[in-house]
Amino acid sequence: MVNVAGPMWDNALARPDAIALRAGGEGWTYGRLRDAVAAFGGALRDAGVASGDRVLLVAPSVPEFVVAYYGAHLRGAIVITMNTMATASEIGYVLDDSAASLVVAWHEAADATEKATTERGLPFRTLEPGAAMGTSEPMIEPVELDPNDIAILLYTSGTTGKPKGVQLTVGNLQATSATVVDYLSFTAEDRLGTALPLFHVFGQSVVMNTALHAGASLSLLSPFDPRGMLEMLRADQLTMLAGVPTMWNAMLHAAGDFGPEDCASLRSACSGGASLPAEVIRAFRARFGCEILEGYGLTESSGVATYNPMGREPRIGSVGLPLPGMAVEVRDAAGQPLTGDEIGELYVSGPNVMKGYWNRPEATASDLRDGWLKTGDLGRVDADGYVYIVDRAKDMIIRGGYNVYPREVEEVLYEHPDIVEAAVIGVPHEHYGEEVAAVITPAAGVTLDPEELRAWAKQQLSAYKVPHLFAFVDQLPKGATGKILKRAIDWDSLTGRA
Structure with a gap:
């Protein structure tokens, strides 16, 4: 089934009583999640949302985000997710640029969103606990899409300073989750957890979609709290935990009797978003007996391109090897490939790479060259193929x-x-x-x-x-x-x- 909601939907039909989501001490089964997604999709249909329409979603990392996200995909809409801290001005820019037709915002983060929406006369829906959306007839199955259809728009700034909508397709997202599932050998018995924002590509594409693609459970913590993260790890006996460097550092310094026994079930601790200091990796291993593995990706590569392989001695300082199907090249300022261990700009290619920028043909032509994504990051690749990020070419x-x-x-x-x-x-x-x-x-x-x-x-x-x-x-x-x-x-x- 070609729809971002397809794998979750199929898992719900096969194992409706299995736990899909955990948050705040409450568990959502796949059956409950499917019913809520179907009802949400039906509400969007009745609101006039058609396949290919843009729906803006502003919500934190709560189960209701998952419902709204997959409900919009179920309908075939293009989902735009934004930071809950975004101002009315920032939201307004995205609404204008994307020509969004409907806006959904979490009830505790609705003020700025509703202001921007009202100014433009757009339909607005408040996302309440439980994600109830009225009495609409639920959808009975996902809309069938083409793999090249746009699934999400994630706005990210470039050298002009004006945010650009990164177009990630249904095929991009499905390839990412399928690749990560296979690479890390995830099964329906795995229990993933994160406090990452789901509106960001890392939490959304690499973690959430991967967990529900595998039929595993996903534990959510919002907002991030180091003790809360460790308590979630302990209580839910997580097998995979994902975070950014500041999270690992905060957990490292968290008070309490946390130790290696709390990580006994953990087989993968995934870090991304920025370089993780080597000393944090070593200290985390010493306190918790757990190895943090780093990966690398961009919004334009669906959040991931490389990752340190499991079962091998990690190379601290490296972001790992290209994932299966992905390729990484180091090129000079003229765009010519470099050999050996030379430093240059990283280019990546593969099924994860974006379709292009929304209504930005010149920016697309600049960053996508013959199927290769110009990352703007400086790095090198050693003789064994391990990738190292040296610096950012841009000033991000x-x-x-x-x-x-x-x-x-x-x-x-x-x-x-x-x-x-x-x-x-x-x-x-x-x-x-x-x-x-x-x-x-x-x-x-x-x-x-x-x-x-x-x-x-x-x-x-x-x-x-x-x-x-x-x-x-x-x-x-x-x-x-x-x-x-x-x-x-x-x-x-x-x-x-x-």
Whole structure:
């Protein structure tokens, strides 16, 4: 059955009493999940949503997200998922760009979404606990789609700073979940768990879809709490746990009597979203007797491209080998393949790679070249095929697993009447991996207050994008053409002024 909801649907028909989801001490069987998804799909049908229409979903990592997500897919809609911290302005941009026809938002995260939706006169549905959507006749089966049909749009910023909709197809998502299931030997007896946001490609494509493709159970924690994550691991006897570096580091330092016995059932701890410090991997192993394995992927590759193989001595610092069906090349600035252990830009290809950017043919042509995805990341591949990420070619900041694009933040800062110039950079941070820092040249005679700037920026940006560190300078370093040279900014020398 060619539909993102197909594997979940088939598992529900085969094993309706098996547990599909766990959250907050409650379990959802596959049968209950299927019934809720069918009812949700029916409600969307009755609301006029047709196959190929765009439906925006704003919700945290709760079972109701899963219901709404698969309910929309059941109907054949294209699902757009967004951060629950998104502002009305950010949501409005996505609604306009995607021409979404209906919006669904979790009841505790509905204010900004409803504001943006009301301004545009679009239908709005509040997602309540239990995901009840009225008395619509439920759908009886998923809409049959083509593997090349677009399944989801995930908005991510590029070098222009304007978010672009990454088009991932039904085939992309099904290939990803099937590959991960086979590569990690997942079965219906596995118990996966995460506190990752399901609106993000890692939690959504690599974890949620994989678990329900395999017929396994998925334990959800929202919001993330290190003790809560460890308690979930212990109580649900998880066999796979997925997180980002800040989560592993927080669990490492969590108080309590947690130890190796809590990880006895765990056979895979998967880390992605950013590089994980080697010391955290070693310390985690020492405290919990558990090996964290790193992988690598982008939104444009459905969240995954490489992973460290299980059953082998892990290579700390490497993001592993290309997954079956995937290929990784290192190329020079001219796009020519490099040999040996040379450093260059990583290109990936395979069934996971996106169809392109929504209504962005030039950006698509720039990043997709003869089936190869230009990642914008610098790396190398050793003689055994293991991939190492060396640096990011772009200036993207990864704060606590969330991508922050400096130019997007800079464009907001430039709107402030008392800011002449601004450069946003990432500064190493013990907990978040990187913190968002802004180096600013104020208008003549003006003294800017960091707290006031934060409050001002927070009105226009999601909280994780707001600069938390500030430095004020007479002028920013520039090259011969007048371009601001971020690499010439020495944050340590500026901290006395921050």
